[in-house]
Amino acid sequence: MTTLIREEDFIQSIADSLQFISYYHPVDYIKALGKAYELEESEAAKDAIAQILTNSRMCAEGHRPICQDTGIVVVFVKVGxxxxxxxxxxxxxxxxEGVRQAYTNPLNPLxxxxxxxPAGARKNTKDNTPAVVHINLVPGNTVSIDIAAKGxxxxxxxxxxxxxxxxxxxxWVxxxxxxxxxxxxxxxxxxxxIGGSAEKAMLLAKESLMQPIDMAELKQRGPQNRAEELRIEIYDKVNALGIGAQGLGGLSTVLDVKIMDYPTHAASLPVAMIPxxxxxxxxxxxxxxEGPATFxxxxxxxxxxxxxxxxANSRHVNLDEITAEEVHSWKPGDTLLLSGKLLTGRDAAHKRIQDLLNQGLPLPEGLDFKGRFIYYVGPVDPVGQxxxxxxxxxxxxxxxxxxxxMLEKTGLLGMIGKAERGPTAIExxxxxxxxxxxxxxGAAYLVAKAIRASRxxxxxxxxxxxxxxxxxxNMPVTVAVDSQGDSVHQSGPKQWQGKFKGISVVSA
Incomplete structure (x- = not known):
């Protein structure tokens, strides 16, 4: 029997799915993260997970994006x-067209x-198109779609x-x-x-991420093949690295490990890994x-x-009156609540600033970083109030x-972002x-609630x-690198390495 799929049903299903996943985490992820929160012993990691869970619920209630990076759309389409x-x-x-409608939706713009x-002008397409689409023809009379928005x-x-x-x-992992x-x-x-050719291995890794989290169930019933044995071994040993939530050190770095494999050449072992x-x-x-999909x-x-x-130990910081001496008193792991004015900027803005300074030109009128903090962010457009x-x-x-x-030529005092800094930046x-x-x-909506004005x-x-x-x-932040160059992303994982179920792992 032949099935007729109407253009408008397909487009609406794509658009609705992207809006849906912008503010709803998969339930399996929420339950696994909740379990990780219960078991976490690192205070810093537990706080980070609490922020992610709180943000997730806020987004579900408010129908606003979980993260400001609403992703590149990746779609696996299996056509009967x-x-x-x-x-x-x-x-x-x-x-x-579905992506375009989803990302320009005035009720929840993404x-x-x-x-x-990408190797030249790098001009924004304005509607998040095009998506990355993978199409397979398969037996049957339905169209099966896995869709993701990948940060x-x-x-x-x-x-x-x-x-x-x-x-x-x-x-290697x-x-x-x-x-x-x-x-x-x-x-x-x-x-x-694992397997296939170079491009096949990457595709397998990406597609595997569409699967639900089921590590707890797998461990309970036991592995039934070599791939499942590898999943458990990698899960345990990666968590034993002690990297933890946000890299702060802790017991939970991964909630699951997914593996897909494919036959490969006798001389080859291609392996791809995508987080x-x-x-x-x-x-x-x-x-x-029978119409568009329902979610x-x-x-x-x-x-x-x-x-x-x-x-209760967080320090309140007034950014409008901050001094270098106050900054020098902070230590890695200190939690702060920032109030006052800060500037933002990320890749493209930094490149513009660099070009102006290299040409001996002034920064745009009103742009002064002296004694101020910069926040590495690209926000979502506001709605309503x-x-x-x-x-x-x-x-x-x-x-x-x-x-x-930035530190030498603009008088910038400090920076705010996510993840670690490299050795050059730390120096x-x-x-x-x-x-x-x-x-x-992963707590973008929660952070945004601390922003009272923007221009x-x-x-x-x-x-x-x-x-x-x-x-x-009262914007919540943690000191990651202090004025002495000490980094919590180095000290935290070292402290927690090997504490996940007592597994001894030495990372390279």
Whole structure:
């Protein structure tokens, strides 16, 4: 029997699914993260997980994005060979129209992050198109779709290697995961693809991340094949690395490890690894010709009863009156609540600033970093009475190359982002007696609630990458690198290494 899929049903299903996953975590992720919260013994990691869980529930209630990075859309479409489409458009065009409608929805606009001409002008397409679409023809008379919105912070940590057939996959994973840092916003998932060819392994890794979290069930029933044995071994040993939530050190770095494999050449062992972040966003639906897909919201009872609140030991900081001496008193792991005015800026703005300074030109009128803090962020557009949409931190290591320039030539006092800083940036922070603070990646809506006012200061043509001035009230951050160059992302994991079920693992 032939099934007729109408153009408008396909497009609406894509658009509705992307809106749905922008504010609803998969229930399996919420339950696994709730369990990780219960078991976590690291105070810093537990606080980070509490922020992620609180943010998740807030987004479910408010229908606003879990993360300011609303991702690049990745779609796996399995088309039954007895399906006929009522359209003159290609499947890619149908997907892209759904993406366009989802990301420009005025009730919940999603951040447009996709740039054309990636090796040149890098111009924003304004509607987050095109998506990355994978199409398979399969037996049957339905269209099955797995769809995800993949954040850049986790996607940037993707890894691939061609191992020798006799090499250990586990050893490679344990050597590689610590090099990924915390920019992928753990705790999340690792998708691993084994076999095939180079591109097939990467595709397997990505597709594996569409599967539900079931590590607890797998451990309870026991592995039934080599892939499941590998999943358990990698899960245990990665958690024993002690990286923890946000890289602060703790017991939970991964909530699950997914593996898909494929036959490969006798001389080859291709292995790909792609992480999913704390803003895990994906769903599955099937089109049967009976209209658009429906998406059933999870019940609020699915969320654990966890509500984040600032630690009683948090220090209140007035950014409008802050002094270098106060900054020098902070130590790694200190929790702060920031109030006052700060500036924002990320990749494109830093490049503009660098170009101006290299040409001996002044910064735009009104843009003055002296004695101030910069927040690495690209916010979502506001709706209703919001002054800004979800506005969580972006990965700070991308700004490492600009750190020396900013500290030396602009008088910048401190920086706020997510994840660790590299050795060059840490050396510059130490040299200039600056400081680096982190906000929790995956808690963008929660962070945005601390922003009381927002205005564009410079480079408005950059859109979400423009320089804003935020007025914040009690914005929660943690000292990650102090003015002496000591990093919590180095000390935290060392403290917790080997404490997950007593497994002894030495990371490279």
């Amino acid at each position: 060979m007895n399906v006929r489409f009522e359209t003159n458009k290609s499947i890619e065009e149908l997907v892209n 951040r447009a992050s996709i740039l054309s001409d 850049g912070g986790s996607e940037n940590k993707s890894k691939f290697v061609m191992l020798n057939p006799s090499d250990s996959i586990v050893d 344990l050597k590689t995961v610590p090099t990924m840092g915390a920019g992928w916003c753990p705790p999340g998932m690792l998708g691993i693809g 999913n972040c704390a803003a895990t966003r994906h769903t599955h639906f099937v089109l049967t010709g 059933i919201p999870p019940s609020l009872s699915d969320w654990p009863q966890v509500t984040w609140s600032p630690s 919001e002054v800004v949409g979800p506005a969580g931190p972006t990965t700070a290591t991308r700004m490492d190359k600009f750190t020396g320039m 510059e922070i130490k040299k200039h007696r600056s400081v680096y603070l982190i906000a929790v990646g 564009v200061v410079a480079f408005p043509e950059l859109g979400m990458e423009a320089v804003y001035e935020f007025t914040v009230e």
